[in-house]
Amino acid sequence: MEQNRTKWLDYLATRPERKCGRYAPSPSGELHLGNLQTAILAYLQCRAMGGVFVMRMEDVDAKRVVPGSAEGILGDLKTIQIRWDEGPQIGGPYGPYVQSQRSDIYESALLFLKEKGLLFPCFCTRKEIKIAAQNEPGKTIVYPGTCRDLSLDEQKEKGKTRSPSWRFRVPDTKIKVQDRLCGAFSSNLKTDVGDFVLKRADGIYSYQIAVVVDDILMGISDIVRGEDLLESIPRQGVLFQALETPRLPNFWHVPLLKNKEGEKLSKRNDSAGLARYLEKHSIEDLFDFFCENLGVPKGSLFHQRSLEDLFFLLR
């Protein structure tokens, strides 16, 4: 057991202290223009602070991976002039930069948390949780804590017929995390989310653990991403702490690209990818379109010196 603890701490000791930003797409299809807007903001914020820019492929859930899409995504990012210092195709000192190649690292983090008593096995099916949570339709399902306090014997018994997922034991206190653009975001994880899954019963590591472990070990100081992920910062905040990192990174949750109806773009409502957009427009048109959507003067995205002003305007 002691070895497990040491293994994560060994990884942690390799963590660089540096100015560093990142973009972390999932290779589950084509990037839409909204993804590109977030990527360019992450890139410019990083360059403005003189940071190292990391590219990371978030392919932890192999079932969602679309063959060929990682190459397509990297090609699109190059087309809009994004250059990464570390990442797929070029490597770097804090890789691998592809999540599917980092399972050993996630497992060491999990064992570390397990040893601290912060994880427990959960044998519930989705249906059982839904029934036990008794929540109103359409509301987030909060894990009701069914398996939180099972005895070792009970765990053993249930383990005979089902393999468990592993959940993080959340504190029953208000967690407040500061975002540079959106201000403070707070949540009581116990009542708002419940104990959340870090490893699924099918062995897949969750987004939350993979992203936090990677951001820690790659020395990411500034996380710029879409504001739809704002609600995950209290969960990530508690994981950063539990994994014993000295400080939280800076979070910048940026506005999403909206369509004419004011809805955010997603792969589902099928916004055009870059190739289709460029059939009728130029890259300059695209950046103007982003500026218009963000409500900042045209050309703002090209002038790095005014980037602080740009982010000021986004506030």
Ligand SMILES: [Zn+2]
């Ligand atoms: Zn359970």
